[in-house]
Amino acid sequence: MHDILILGGGPAGLTAAIYATRACRDTLVIAEQVGGAASIAHRIDNYSALPKINGYDLTAKMYDQSVSLGAKHKSDKIVKITASGSTKVVETESGIFEGRSLILALGSRYRKIGLDGEDELLGSGISYCATCDGNFFKRRTVAVVGGGDTALSDALFLSKIATKVILIHRRNEFRASASLVSALQNSGVEVVYDSIVEKLQGNPLSAIIVRNLKTGCVINYQIDGLFVAIGSDPCVDLIKEEIALTDSKYIITDRHMRTNIPGVYAAGDIRDTPLRQIITACADGAIAAETASSDLK
Ligand SMILES: Cc1cc2nc3c(=O)[nH]c(=O)nc-3n(C[C@H](O)[C@H](O)[C@H](O)COP(=O)(O)OP(=O)(O)OC[C@H]3O[C@@H](n4cnc5c(N)ncnc54)[C@H](O)[C@@H]3O)c2cc1C
Incomplete structure (x- = not known):
């Protein structure tokens, strides 16, 4: 005992x-x-x-x-x-x-997005914690995946550090609180709705392929970091x-x-x-x- x-x-x-x-x-x-x-x-x-x-x-x-x-x-x-x-x-x-x-x-x-290469890119472009790793992306381009409070807080936090922040959300409206959604409006964060990250490219990570679920259209974004904020x-x-x-x-x-x-x-x-x-x-x-x-x- x-x-x-x-x-x-x-x-x-x-x-x-x-x-x-x-x-x-x-x-x-x-x-x-x-x-x-x-x-x-x-x-x-x-x-x-x-x-x-x-x-x-x-x-x-x-x-x-x-x-x-x-x-x-x-x-x-x-x-x-x-x-x-x-x-x-x-x-x-x-x-x-x-x-x-x-x-x-x-x-x-942390929940993962489940893409090939995700585990290998941890610390080489992929992060699950903006508070932990945001500062490593000063004046760089980053993307955030998610649509809840964490994703929006992370995007807003990163917008003060990175040159460009792209927020990718699979729906056309956010689950996050109204105050965060409203703060996002004047933050300079580029929001990509109805879309998912389909592929990770480079090691260290240098680009992501994003698919629009409504149109099927695919865009290649050149980025330095991807923050996964899906819970x-x-x-x-x-x-x-x-x-x-x-x-x-x-x-x-x-x-x-x-x-x-x-x-x-x-x-x-x-x-x-x-x-x-x-x-x-x-x-x-x-x-x-x-x-x-x-x-x-
Ligand atoms: C990649 C990465 C980078 C991070 N970077 C930072 C950073 O820079 N700064 C920072 O402050 N935080 C960082 N964090 C967050 C930080 O690691 C966590 O906040 C912290 O570890 C939480 O500590 P904890 O003891 O509560 O839980 P954990 O560290 O998760 O420990 C949980 C423990 O429980 C054990 N356990 C769980 N289930 C079982 C079971 N069934 N049987 C036996 N054992 C079990 C595990 O083996 C482990 O020993 C990072 C996290 C990750 C994943």
């Missing part, structure tokens, strides 16, 4: 492990991929005091720090979570683990029956990271939060571990 089981080994889980072990709690982190989503970031420019670090090095430092403080780690896939009782039970592919409390830090997954899916499948979620399936917490289930906390990208970044995931992890530790008293 561990004091705190931390599910997920990205920035949120690893920082939670640092705080939980420093609070003298017996802590086990269970994760499939140490470092999580952050570990595949080619270059991180917005984590305080560590400019130009790559994601692998940054998360390896977090992992090493947690181990040096006494956190235990289990590299495994979680297949079942039973969180409602006073003992929290987590089943993985290789065993069963019990804890007095549980921190959910399983992250979320993300929080990793809540193993717990969604028990826990309170938003309509978009993010876990609802209070400001201490408590969920609706006693002894269960959530941190990082899996949580309903206005900003999903490494630094905010770390902050969530710290708060979740402090709360879990003090609730155990």
Whole structure:
């Protein structure tokens, strides 16, 4: 029986492990991929005091720090979570683990457009996060795919950095809030309605082929970057029956990271939060571990 089981080994889980072990709690982190989503970031420019670090090095430092403080780690896939009782039970592919409390830090997954070459172009022209990578496209031409709040916010954000922004949307009206749609009008963003990206060209990415779904007409756009903003899916499948979620399936917490289930906390990208970044995931992890530790008293 561990004091705190931390599910997920990205920035949120690893920082939670640092705080939980420093609070003298017996802590086990269970994760499939140490470092999580952050570990595949080619270059991180917005984590305080560590400019130009790559994601692998940054998360390896977090992992090493947690181990040096006494956190235990289990590299495994979680297949079942039973969180409602006073003992929290987590089943993985290789065993069963019990804890007095549980921190959910399983992250979320960006949706992909599903085109050939998309994975290879990550960091070479394709991005899923304008806040993370927008600055690398100063005075360049970029396209954004999507029609919701994220896509429009990304296009508006990028319009202040890039020379030209093209917004490609498969319908003829946006799902985004009225204020974002109205802000788009005077932003200089070129909007391409009723269209999808059909092909990626070059490595690094240099052009996209865009097809108009109504006319069948095809246009080749020369671009330097493509921002895919068609949503993300929080990793809540193993717990969604028990826990309170938003309509978009993010876990609802209070400001201490408590969920609706006693002894269960959530941190990082899996949580309903206005900003999903490494630094905010770390902050969530710290708060979740402090709360879990003090609730155990
Ligand atoms: C390519 C890329 C570039 C990025 N660049 C930046 C950047 O420059 N700056 C920035 O601040 N943010 C960046 N981000 C966003 C940042 O990586 C995330 O906000 C951050 O990693 C969220 O941390 P997290 O711990 O909440 O989740 P994650 O990092 O997603 O970690 C989730 C953890 O849960 C584990 N997990 C999930 N399901 C299971 C399961 N069933 N069994 C076992 N383990 C499981 C995973 O293996 C992983 O360890 C980038 C993201 C990507 C993908």
